[in-house]
Amino acid sequence: MKYLSTRGLPQKRSFCDILLEGLAPDGGLYLPEHYPQIDAKELKKLELIFFQEGYASLAFSLLSLFIDDIPSADLKGLCDKTYTKAVFGSEKIAPVRALTDGLFIQALSNGPTLAFKDMAMQLLGNLFEYELNRKNQELNILGATSGDTGSAAEYAMRGKKGIRVFMTSPKGRMSPFQQAQMFSLLDDNIFNIAVEGVFDDCQDIVKAVSNDLPLKKQLKIGTVNSINWARLLAQVVYYFAGYFQAKAMSAKTHISFAVPSGNFGNVCAAHVARMMGLPIHQLIVATNENNVLDEFFKTGIYRVRSSADTHETSSPSMDISKASNFERFIFDLLEKDGALTSKLFSKDIHAQGFFDLSADPRFKAIFSKFGFTSGSSTHQNRLQTIKDVYTKYHEIIDPHTADGLKVAQARLVEDEVIVVLETALPIKFASTIIEALGIEPPRPEAFEGIESLPKRVAVMPADVQKIKDFMLENVS
Numbered sequence: 001m002k003y004l005s006t007r008g009l010p011q012k013r014s015f016c017d018i019l020l021e022g023l024a025p026d027g028g029l030y031l032p033e034h035y036p037q038i039d040a041k042e043l044k045k046l047e048l049i050f051f052q053e054g055y056a057s058l059a060f061s062l063l064s065l066f067i068d069d070i071p072s073a074d075l076k077g078l079c080d081k082t083y084t085k086a087v088f089g090s091e092k093i094a095p096v097r098a099l100t101d102g103l104f105i106q107a108l109s110n111g112p113t114l115a116f117k118d119m120a121m122q123l124l125g126n127l128f129e130y131e132l133n134r135k136n137q138e139l140n141i142l143g144a145t146s147g148d149t150g151s152a153a154e155y156a157m158r159g160k161k162g163i164r165v166f167m168t169s170p171k172g173r174m175s176p177f178q179q180a181q182m183f184s185l186l187d188d189n190i191f192n193i194a195v196e197g198v199f200d201d202c203q204d205i206v207k208a209v210s211n212d213l214p215l216k217k218q219l220k221i222g223t224v225n226s227i228n229w230a231r232l233l234a235q236v237v238y239y240f241a242g243y244f245q246a247k248a249m250s251a252k253t254h255i256s257f258a259v260p261s262g263n264f265g266n267v268c269a270a271h272v273a274r275m276m277g278l279p280i281h282q283l284i285v286a287t288n289e290n291n292v293l294d295e296f297f298k299t300g301i302y303r304v305r306s307s308a309d310t311h312e313t314s315s316p317s318m319d320i321s322k323a324s325n326f327e328r329f330i331f332d333l334l335e336k337d338g339a340l341t342s343k344l345f346s347k348d349i350h351a352q353g354f355f356d357l358s359a360d361p362r363f364k365a366i367f368s369k370f371g372f373t374s375g376s377s378t379h380q381n382r383l384q385t386i387k388d389v390y391t392k393y394h395e396i397i398d399p400h401t402a403d404g405l406k407v408a409q410a411r412l413v414e415d416e417v418i419v420v421l422e423t424a425l426p427i428k429f430a431s432t433i434i435e436a437l438g439i440e441p442p443r444p445e446a447f448e449g450i451e452s453l454p455k456r457v458a459v460m461p462a463d464v465q466k467i468k469d470f471m472l473e474n475v476s
């Protein structure tokens with residue numbers, strides 16, 4: 001299996017070539033040159049593997065279709081080591097439960113940091129360690145986080161050989177729980193940097209440091225952002241696992257997924273699963289007030305927002321101004337036309353702030369060919385959804401999951417089950433739960449008292465040189 005850039009670069013790469021890379025050299029994102037096809041017989045086989053051997057074996061079967069430069073036994077070992085009950089809290093790893101006979105929830109948030117990013121990041125940590133060891137290399141990951149990504153990366157990379165993590169976050173802006181999660185990590189290879197500024201300052205610093213090419217080379221600086229193909233690939237697995245469970249729990253004809261979306265990584269993995277032949281009926285993209293994606297699926301116009309136009313909401317992990325993985329879907333929509341994809345993302349967006357596919361006949365096929373629909377929610381919608389679920393089903397869901405559920409309810413059709421992805425646990429966003437219900441969300445035992453643990457964090461001004469110096473000091 002070889003990988004291509006969405007912007008038409010002629011070179012094809014293999015999986016391990018792109019594993020440690022971010023964007024392709026032409027600024028595009030990597031995609032496999034074709035999607036492996038799974039027919040009904042093969043699907044049945046995967047279903048049996050999931051129910052009889054478990055999630056790790058399913059992951060190995062699916063990953064093997066995309067990775068041909070890691071020996072099978074090693075890849076199996078990495079999957080087995082990653083997807084364990086000890087790490088993800090249940091035998092099924094991503095268990096599905098029913099709220100009603102048409103609305104199910106798939107739990108993706110029982111990993112070490114209580115958000116779905118663990119599902120992919122835990123595998124990435126093991127893949128990175130394996131590949132760096134094979135190449136006898138080191139990697140210094142530099143990132144910016146407003147919450148979930150940074151902690152998922154740190155918990156995945158802590159203690160890993162050959163890897164250090166430098167994670168910037170805006171000082172005092174994360175929830176107290178998120179700060180405690182990150183800053184209480186005392187591992188030698190984890191460096192928390194609280195920047196006196198906002199999230200955009202952190203992102204600008206990461207960009208500026210990464211653009212210092214000599215330093216980037218000297219320090220072997222890399223990233224773990226959501227455009228990494230391996231992360232996306234790891235997420236494909238839980239759509240198969242969710243589909244198999246939903247099918248076993250319901251006799252309904254259609255099975256769909258509703259995905260609380262920001263950077264389009266999660267739902268892009270669903271798209272890949274569907275392209276492989278997983279018979280997903282609707283792929284429902286749920287956004288919050290930052291509705292760049294909902295707007296596109298409704299109008300064909302993709303209009304990125306400025307930072308000033310990006311709302312701070314009560315589902316903060318979906319507060320995006322542009323969806324960094326979206327280019328992958330557009331490339332597929334445009335039948336792999338790299339030149340056109342490149343024009344839209346590198347020319348049109350820069351020149352005019354948007355691109356418009358409303359007149360392209362292929363846009364009309366977003367539902368019939370690709371199954372995509374969308375919707376959005378407001379703060380009031382989320383509070384109401386959290387209240388309804390608590391009153392009717394005695395469950396507490398987090399505000400991101402509430403986005404998904406709210407949009408799913410509006411989209412549910414006859415003879416259909418919609419699986420809503422639970423992308424975080426409510427304890428991570430306690431203040432919104434208290435606002436909705438007047439009570440504290442439950443806290444998993446392992447997280448009792450984390451706010452009072454010793455913390456390690458360097459506080460710094462939003463100054464690129466200071467961050468560079470800090471990295472140089474700590475990379476020996």
Ligand SMILES: *Cc1c(COP(=O)(O)O)cnc(C)c1O
Nearest residue numbers: 148262263264265266317423424
């Ligand atoms: C990251 C995140 C999302 C958005 O996922 P994308 O892959 O960026 O679309 C949604 N909910 C939570 C809780 C997240 O952490």
